[in-house]
Amino acid sequence: MAIGDKQLVGWRERVGLPDLFDGLIPAKIDTGAKTSSLHATGIERYLAGRRKMVRFLLDVGGGASEPVVCELPHADHRIITSSNGQSEERLIIKTRIAIGSHVFRAEFSLTDRSDMKFPILVGRTALRRGFLVDSSRSYLQSGDAERRRILR
Structure with missing residues (x-):
């Protein structure tokens, strides 16, 4: 669903992280948060040559699958x-x-977002790339079949 050049999202969506996981992960859309966050445990920093890297376990939620081991360069800390x-x-x-x-x-x-309902929080810095949030709706970027499956 679009309004002008902006895509409409609900307060919760299922999003993909194609570099980390082959599936969709529940996410809370949060305009009150500046930075997006991922539920990561077992976080380890290391060097690969001169490159700063991070290894962590990504829990994709739902309890149905094992956490995914992810390795990426880390960009910063703040x-x-x-x-x-x-x-x-x-x-x-x-x-x-x-x-x-x-x-x-x-x-x-x-x-560690284990106390939170959603393993991913999408903040406003990511949303500024062309999204509007309808806080009264959910899963607007999912297909009709996916939305029906989730809302049952």
Whole structure:
């Protein structure tokens, strides 16, 4: 669904991370968060030659599958303040995200989101690439069959 040149998304969507996982992952769309975040555990930093790398376990949610081992260059680290007001230093990665048919690179902070309902939070920096959020709806970028399956 589109409004002008902007794609409409709901407050929750199923998104892809094609460089990390072959499937769709539940995500909360959050305009209150600047930076997107991924549920990552077992985070390890290491050097591959001169390149700074990070290895982590990505839990894609639903409890149906084992966590996925991911290895990527890490782009940065910064202090992130969570919704409960606590600040922590997090590693930042850049990877592709697919929301509907739109695939683009985005930054994600790596953090343990095991207390959260969604393994991915998509923040406003990623959304500024051409999305509008309808907070009263869900799964607008999923196909009709996928949306019916999820909402049952």
